[in-house]
Amino acid sequence: MELRLRPGPVRAGGVTLSNHLILAAGILGTTGSSLARVLDAGAGGVVTKSIGPAPCEGHAGPCVIELECGVINAMGLPNPSREFTGELAILAGKPVVVSIFGGSPEEFATVASWFAGLVAGFELNLSCPHAEGYGAALGADPDIVEECTRAVSRYGMPTWVKLTPNVTDITACGRAAERGGADAIVAINTVKAMRISPELRRPVLGHGFGGLSGKAIFPIAVRCVYELYRACRIPIIGCGGIATERDVIEMMMAGASAVEIGTAARDDPAIFSAISSRLYGFGGEDPDSVVGCAHE
């Protein structure tokens, strides 16, 4: 591809990143050393595994189905809760955003309070499609999105809100996050999905259904980012099926100021430096002139 971007630090949603490529929540984000490895592999920033109000083991397996078009997962938000603060010591000063979840605005505020000052920002998981009482169970209701966002943004730290595509109008949730004081919107989380084993005559995932990520959902993510860019003023971080520098550019043209990469990083975390090497070039175009240019 001819188009290259000018390299340099990126400011997105109040967080300074070393490039446009961020590790998405839930991938390789369970431990500090794993996150450090992904940063070493060229990620411009990382988002941690989602941390909640109490330790959780997640759903019974199988938790993952790998498909040609992507991955369906139903992890069930496993996390060590407050103990995760101990994982962050080796990441001090790095562009680390902690993903948090709760069952109410109060729980979001509590979890955020543990990490205030320890990380570069928060990403609110209002979008996990397979955790009853959490994630998309709250994130499909714009009023609750606004309340949860406000409960966290009052800490004065960069607050990103990750949205679910499993709604009729994602812009209603995006505008709600904006009203609640969000610094950026992250779109999208996984798309609700299921497979069944014909031989065993039951859903493969232990939880029954889960969330589809990877190549299959890229067109959905581009559409959501495009719609949100029209509806909201705050920056949008594009997420969903990004695997190449061309995907990054396309997502930025739809309106994304930066992107998150998840499923594509599992084969090799070095995908971050591989994409960067083809995305950036001296004499390249000003990224600001690319963001949202498909709307002109």
Added chain:
Amino acid sequence: MSEGMPVAVRIESVVDESPTVKTFAFSQQFSFRPGQFVMVWVPGIDEIPMALSSGSSITVQQVGDATAALFRKGVGDKLGIRGPFGNGFPDTGRILAIAGGVGAAPLRPLAVDGKTSCFLLGARTGTELLFADELVQKTYLQVSTDDGTSGHCGPVTGLLQKIDPGNYDRICVCGPERMMQAVLSVLAAAGSAERGYFSLHRYMKCGTGLCGSCCVDPTGFRVCREGPVFRGTDLLDTEFGLYKRDACGRRQPV
């Protein structure tokens, strides 16, 4: 399989290897390297990582709910299998295998293929020595038991004192982590940690490198992708022998 959907297999036989260990042989043969593992789906219960003890079997110790449910399965019952996953043991050069308890399972196919020059097999007691009758036909076998009911009395590392690890190009190890740590200490003291290959056991949720639940500190290596077999030099000054993480991601002593 182009897709990663679980393959449904039928249990063809169940063999009691010891009072706490059974081998489940299934209808399908998988192409694999010794030391690789599969994710075993016990329908309605859970999915757990298990080393292949042959291309069509797993050898399992009952340790928790999922293995207890597996132990209730019999001939004709179905399981789902994803994999094989992971890297496996090397199989060239003069190989010394060292196994403790059910750790003999992933090393068995290496010996059955005639790849091991010597096999040190340890267990708590004589009735728990796995595959001893078969291994003695295939390799130079030495055994140890903690209670002295068979072979050398004491940990399997005691046998290591009686041979010269320098005679082997590769030393392939699987067993309880403290036992493996003791082997690594012996090798490191002799300046030959790089010859050791250790199969790690960590909690795994996905088996495919996605979730990060099995990562090792401080390298961030994933046991399911870069492992489960690691060279001794990659385990020095790491969490190996000290702690692992539970299903929530909390640190626990090994």
